[in-house]
Amino acid sequence: MKEGPDIALIGSLIGDPARANMLTALTGGKALTATELAGTAGITLQTASSHLSKLEAGGLIAQRKQGRHRYFTLADDDVGLMIEGLMGFAAYRGFTRHRTGPKDPALRKARVCYNHLAGDYGVRMLDSLVAEEVIAGVGDKLQLTKSGEGKITALGIDLAALVKSRRPVCRTCLDWSERRSHLSGSLGQALLTLFLDKGWAKREPESRAVRFTGTGEREFAKLFPLPASSTVERVHKHTVEA
Amino acid sequence: MKEGPDIALIGSLIGDPARANMLTALTGGKALTATELAGTAGITLQTASSHLSKLEAGGLIAQRKQGRHRYFTLADDDVGLMIEGLMGFAAYRGFTRHRTGPKDPALRKARVCYNHLAGDYGVRMLDSLVAEEVIAGVGDKLQLTKSGEGKITALGIDLAALVKSRRPVCRTCLDWSERRSHLSGSLGQALLTLFLDKGWAKREPESRAVRFTGTGEREFAKLFPLPASSTVERVHKHTVEA
DNA sequence: TTCATACTTCGATCATCATCGAAGCATCCG
DNA sequence: CGGATGCTTCGATGATGATCGAAGTATGAA
Numbered sequence: 330m331k332e333g334p335d336i337a338l339i340g341s342l343i344g345d346p347a348r349a350n351m352l353t354a355l356t357g358g359k360a361l362t363a364t365e366l367a368g369t370a371g372i373t374l375q376t377a378s379s380h381l382s383k384l385e386a387g388g389l390i391a392q393r394k395q396g397r398h399r400y401f402t403l404a405d406d407d408v409g410l411m412i413e414g415l416m417g418f419a420a421y422r423g424f425t426r427h428r429t430g431p432k433d434p435a436l437r438k439a440r441v442c443y444n445h446l447a448g449d450y451g452v453r454m455l456d457s458l459v460a461e462e463v464i465a466g467v468g469d470k471l472q473l474t475k476s477g478e479g480k481i482t483a484l485g486i487d488l489a490a491l492v493k494s495r496r497p498v499c500r501t502c503l504d505w506s507e508r509r510s511h512l513s514g515s516l517g518q519a520l521l522t523l524f525l526d527k528g529w530a531k532r533e534p535e536s537r538a539v540r541f542t543g544t545g546e547r548e549f550a551k552l553f554p555l556p557a558s559s560t561v562e563r564v565h566k567h568t569v570e571a
Numbered sequence: 572m573k574e575g576p577d578i579a580l581i582g583s584l585i586g587d588p589a590r591a592n593m594l595t596a597l598t599g600g601k602a603l604t605a606t607e608l609a610g611t612a613g614i615t616l617q618t619a620s621s622h623l624s625k626l627e628a629g630g631l632i633a634q635r636k637q638g639r640h641r642y643f644t645l646a647d648d649d650v651g652l653m654i655e656g657l658m659g660f661a662a663y664r665g666f667t668r669h670r671t672g673p674k675d676p677a678l679r680k681a682r683v684c685y686n687h688l689a690g691d692y693g694v695r696m697l698d699s700l701v702a703e704e705v706i707a708g709v710g711d712k713l714q715l716t717k718s719g720e721g722k723i724t725a726l727g728i729d730l731a732a733l734v735k736s737r738r739p740v741c742r743t744c745l746d747w748s749e750r751r752s753h754l755s756g757s758l759g760q761a762l763l764t765l766f767l768d769k770g771w772a773k774r775e776p777e778s779r780a781v782r783f784t785g786t787g788e789r790e791f792a793k794l795f796p797l798p799a800s801s802t803v804e805r806v807h808k809h810t811v812e813a
Numbered sequence: 814t815t816c817a818t819a820c821t822t823c824g825a826t827c828a829t830c831a832t833c834g835a836a837g838c839a840t841c842c843g
Numbered sequence: 844c845g846g847a848t849g850c851t852t853c854g855a856t857g858a859t860g861a862t863c864g865a866a867g868t869a870t871g872a873a
């Protein structure tokens with residue numbers, strides 16, 4: 330009927346307050362679950378699910394299934410850019426944000442995620458492994474490098490046994506406290522087992538928290554030095570048009 | 572925590588197809604009456620009136636009473652930029668209302684973006700101005716160079732008047748068809764006015780399209796030479812014969 | 814296995830709002 | 844003045860869609 334792109338479609342997606350709240354929350358760059366998004370939007374889980382499927386159908390968000398959780402993120406940088414543009418436009422009006430509430434600090438520091446290490450330490454470990462070129466590639470596809478194989482074997486991990494198992498050796502797992510990837514897969518499991526076996530860390534009795542000992546802290550820091558760029562946040566690339 | 576209707580308000584305003592059509596029509600830069608807008612949106616005058624009052628309450632449009640007519644325009648440059656940005660996002664996602672209508676190639680070649688030139692010609696003009704060092708800086712921050720001031724003045728543009736206005740002289744605007752920046756701001760407006768005044772180009776009656784005359788094409792090419800290799804491919808792709 | 818958690822789907826309700834007919838203002842013209 | 848035009852307001856209707864309860868699915872935990 331009319332010429333040009335359909336802005337009404339996108340507008341209607343953003344136009345609903347619940348969806349706008351969800352998108353605003355996701356603009357933070359962290360992956361959030363449906364339950365969390367429902368909380369920030371102030372609606373029930375059923376309604377949130379409906380909204381999320383609409384947003385996904387509209388290509389604004391993407392989901393990543395992780396066990397029984399579904400982590401939602403903005404589809405790509407373009408979406409973030411567009412939403413931030415709208416927020417900038419609406420700057421002369423008041424705007425509200427909802428932040429994820431604080432959690433148990435011990436859990437945030439180090440905890441068990443199914444069978445591997447998660448939390449700040451887990452993220453830091455993967456960062457270091459990638460920086461040291463033990464593991465190549467970031468994202469869903471991780472692979473052990475040649476030199477990395479030697480380094481892992483030197484730790485006393487039976488790499489052949491890991492490879493033999495049907496499970497993938499290296500895998501990313503999205504961290505709920507850090508909202509960044511940490512190492513999963515059979516190698517991730519083997520490393521956590523190693524820490525526990527060596528007595529570097531102990532599991533808290535009635536919690537998922539993992540408590541590192543003094544020696545464990547030192548050994549961990551020595552084994553997985555903090556890369557200089559590890560604290561760099563994953564912010565949206567605001568590429569500038571030339 | 573519950574209320575965050577900033578982008579939701581704007582989104583809902585744009586989210587209605589009738590309003591989106593009106594806003595798209597107003598992006599042409601011409602002041603339009605309620606009757607005209609009702610026609611382009613395909614709705615009755617009563618419905619249009621309701622929509623227009625909502626758009627005005629939302630600060631997206633402004634009206635100017637003149638006799639028994641009411642002329643509506645976009646509220647300011649920011650609205651035009653925001654809508655053009657949304658169009659770029661929508662076009663990139665393939666959200667088009669009508670599969671490449673007959674006017675589509677003409678629109679891609681040269682069109683009015685609220686009050687300045689957009690499309691292939693708009694992008695090309697900015698490319699050339701930057702290459703010729705009339706305008707310095709890339710991205711959001713554009714600035715006229717010393718030598719550029721002379722060149723603009725030589726065209727017969729009253730630069731002092733542009734500077735005097737509160738609006739920025741040079742500004743980027745994201746092109747929805749080219750997905751690159753073209754020149755906005757008071758200088759962008761002045762240049763488009765220049766083309767129209769000199770008779771180099773004419774506005775299509777009921778469209779955003781701008782049609783350059785033969786002389787206009789030549790003068791434009793002379794004034795804004797194509798920088799070496801960067802845009803050849805794109806120009807060839809979107810250039811329309813006749 | 815059984816239970817719990819996370820989420821989806823179905824179904825029904827309810828509110829919003831886009832739409833248009835009709836009437837009401839306002840302005841211009843003759 | 845009367846009549847015509849441009850637009851707004853009122854009121855009723857109808858459709859879309861947001862919402863949530865209940866039930867269903869999938870995965871993890873005990």
